[in-house]
Amino acid sequence: MRERLLASATQLFGEQGIAATTMAQIAEAAGVTSAMVHYYFTNREKLLDAVVEERIARSIAFVWESVEGEVAQDAHALVEEIVARLFEVTSRMPWLPPLWLREIVNEGGLLRERMLRRLPVEQLQRFVARIGEAQRSGSVNAELEAPLLFMSILALVMLPLATSKIWQNARGFPIIERDALHRHVSALLRAALRPVPPQRRVRRASGRKEDAS
Incomplete structure (x- = not known):
């Protein structure tokens, strides 16, 4: 019950x-x-505590298990695994994306303060460190900002799912299908993580110098 x-x-x-x-x-x-x-x-407050502790916090823990396992040794595989787990969690809990947007992201959301106390800071730090190591080794695009990468992943997955009903009712917009979105997000991230060839970095740097002058 x-x-x-x-x-x-x-x-x-x-x-x-x-x-x-x-x-x-x-x-x-x-x-x-x-x-x-x-x-x-x-009362309502006890109910909200239970929603956070027994639903949202557990889903967050499941996603972040990625940084604890062997897959974390490969930055590209780590990102793919986090994306896959986000899609798995939101498939089992379709209410999570709209709740995340409405009650955690939005100013005044009624779960925001509860979730701020439960941010997975240590796991995020390990994720950032792993991406930074891969950038220094040359296997991940050095132009990415490692601390912003997870926020980008979260937005790419959660925002389209949270707003899918809006687009379904908007004339001319395609229906957001979960499998298509998963492929799309994975393709974007693979392209973004791919190291930039040295010659392209040189050309970009030269272009910035010319603009500045």
Whole structure:
């Protein structure tokens, strides 16, 4: 019953936002009385704590397991694995992208402060260090900003999924298909990670000098 209530809550939170969702609506979606919601979670704050701890934080941990395993030794494989895990998590939890955009990214989001206390700082630092090592060895594009790479990955995956319903209802825009988006994101990142040939770096540097003069 507790799992069913959490599932109903996260679905409604993703669809209409936390502020617009009442405990009574959650109970109705789960097929129980409002008293049952209060029995398991006491109040809204306890429910939000459970959503973060038992749903969002666990999905984040799953994604970041990538930097702990053998795949982390290869920067290109590491990025591919993180992308794959993001798509897997959002496939199992389709409410996550809109909830992420509405309640964590947006100013005033009701989960923002809870999530800021749970940022995976150590895993992110290891990811940045691994990308930096690959850049120094010449296997990854040295022009990338390693600390910004994960934010770029997150945006490439989460933003299209979070806004997919908007594009589906917009005339002339194609429907966002998950498999096509996965291929697209992977292709963009492979191209971005590919080392820039030395001669191209020289030409770019020369061009910048000429512009400056």
